[in-house]
Amino acid sequence: MSEEKQFTYAQVKEHDQKKDVYMVVHDVVYDLTEFVDEHPGGEEVMLDVAGDDATEAFEDVGHSDEARDILKKYKVGILKREAGDPKPKVAPPRPSNAAAGAGTDVGVFAYAFFFIAAVVAYGAYQYLEKQKQAAAGAQ
Numbered sequence: 288m289s290e291e292k293q294f295t296y297a298q299v300k301e302h303d304q305k306k307d308v309y310m311v312v313h314d315v316v317y318d319l320t321e322f323v324d325e326h327p328g329g330e331e332v333m334l335d336v337a338g339d340d341a342t343e344a345f346e347d348v349g350h351s352d353e354a355r356d357i358l359k360k361y362k363v364g365i366l367k368r369e370a371g372d373p374k375p376k377v378a379p380p381r382p383s384n385a386a387a388g389a390g391t392d393v394g395v396f397a398y399a400f401f402f403i404a405a406v407v408a409y410g411a412y413q414y415l416e417k418q419k420q421a422a423a424g425a426q
């Protein structure tokens with residue numbers, strides 16, 4: 288069995304310089320030193336979270352699947368959390384899958400929209416019928 292290399296948070300913290308950038312995303316440790324310059328979002332944001340848990344920053348941007356694929360290439364190990372380490376502010380790994388809450392909101396909104404649309408359509412229908420009757424009566 289191939290054992291994955293484990294890093295403590297303190298060890299990851301040591302790699303917080305531009306020439307040596309590690310970061311943690313969803314408890315996986317990545318060596319992104321080579322990627323910092325290539326990052327389409329700029330090196331500044333990468334250096335902000337160098338040596339840190341970048342999970343929240345990474346997920347907040349809503350990175351593409353391509354970005355997630357790139358990330359895989361740079362994996363060097365997994366994070367071994369120890370007592371006292373900062374807790375990950377875990378955003379769901381896949382916001383699109385895990386957005387049950389948000390999905391519900393959108394669902395309710397969609398129902399409300401269709402309900403209002405139906406009421407408006409019914410009203411318009413009634414109005415047109417009345418117009419027709421009025422026109423017929425006037426003849």
Ligand code: HEM
Nearest residue numbers: 327328332333336341344345348349350351353354357358
């Ligand atoms: C952890 C490794 C990271 C990788 C592999 C990565 C990769 C990428 C890629 C491939 C894009 C192009 C758009 C896309 O495909 O989604 C992108 C855009 C972006 N990234 Fe990252 N990123 C990483 C970390 C971060 C972090 C920590 C931040 C901090 C906020 C960040 C902020 C952004 C922003 C703002 C853009 C949008 C740029 C634009 O559209 O002008 N990224 N990233």
